[in-house]
Amino acid sequence: MENLVDKIVSEVLNRQGRETTTIIAQPGISRPNYQREKGKERLLGITAPESGNKPGPSFAPQLNPSGTLFTVSMKPPVKINTGFTPMEENIEVKAEVRKSEITEKSFGQAKFIGVSAGNTVGYVIPNLEPDLGQYLQVNRNLRAIGVISSRIGAAVQIMAADEAVKKTNSELIRLELARDELGGPGHGVFALFAAEDVADVIRAVEIALMATEEYYQNIKNTPAGKIETHYTARAAAALNKTFGAPLNQAFGIIIGAPAGIGLLMSDTALKTAHVTPVSFWGPSVAQAFANEVWLTVTGDSAAVKNALEAAREVGMQVLAEFRA
Known part of the structure; x- marks a missing residue:
């Protein structure tokens, strides 16, 4: 048993060899063996008789029964709750308004052009189904349809649509306002461009998405x-x-x-x-x-x-x- 205790005490002392310990000499124990003997006492549950020393002022170090200063603690340090939780460095804060993403992917026969501020999506239908054209009252010669649809905005997208028709050979054929704005006080928008040439409509939708980004900066929303x-x-x-x-x-x-x-x-x-x-x-x-x-x-x-x-x-x- 003593061999096992000696081994454990030696390992502990080796790990903490750099720690400084104040030693108060006691009779019958030589200085080199003092820490080893006191380690055995702790592990075997042997309690040394209490000394007559009274604790000093609160700011002075207190002596424990072994006669050493308590300089090493096996408990983790106590975390002080300051009420402040720092943000992780790697957290990316995304802005409410993001730049237009012009991609021109294809979904079925439609060309997905991209998205913009205000949850705005833009795409082109190169050859609109004639039955839908009748419902939407689209001129049969204008088969290429560009769509701008959003959940927030309306005026923003209307201004953007005006920029698009200025710079392309297309026209705004339909505009409807929807009660939306993600639960806010305003609208979403449903706008249709049309042209004989698909390329004109694609360009019109691209311009409208980019202009939406710019006009969106004029909104002050609280x-x-x-x-x-x-x-x-x-x-x-x-x-x-x-x-x-x-x-x-x-x-x-x-x-x-x-x-x-x-x-x-x-x-x-x-x-x-x-x-x-x-x-x-x-x-x-x-x-x-x-x-x-x-x-x-x-x-x-x-x-x-x-x-x-x-x-x-x-x-x-x-x-x-x-x-x-």
Whole structure:
């Protein structure tokens, strides 16, 4: 038994050979054998008689019954709970708005072009089924159909569609607003491009997806509501078809949600600058009962910009009150 104890004590002492231990001499035990004998006592359960030493002040080291300072602990260090949990270094934080991914994969006979901000998807059907064409009221000569569909946005995608028709030989043939926005106050959108040449429609969808990314930056969305303002120096066919915007004129869109914020933004815009209102939408069937107000305006380029800036500023002020 003693041989086994000697062996264990030796191993422990070897592992902790670098530790510094203060030794208080006791009669009958030579200094070199002191640690070995005290190790045996601990393992065999032998308790040494208590010394008459009284503990010193709380900041001074306390002597244990063996006469040594307690400098080695076999317990793991206690973790102090600071209330702060550091993030792992490898965690990747993804931004809400990601860059457009133009891929042009094929799914069946359709060409999948890519995705963009606002959960927007774009694809092309090279040869639309004639029966669907009748339901969608598509001209038989325009068999190539490009689709832009989203869950968030509407105005963003409409502005993007206008950029697409400016730069391609295609046209916006259908636009519908859906009550969606992932449960928010606004819309999703369902927009169709058409052209005789498939290449024109593919290019139109590509441009629309990239422009969606840019216009999406104009949305300020909070749990309390949202505001957005959009500007173009030259309105084209898509904005003309959707809102009645004068072609080739400066044009702006003002949106506020809930609807009361949109009304205040609209009133501020018209009082700030000399602009002409083109259309006004409130919660209605045409708006899919979205809790928003839309005002579109036209006029001199500088005046339209001033109107949008003033509307955005007052909208931000109201949203700040919601947060307060």
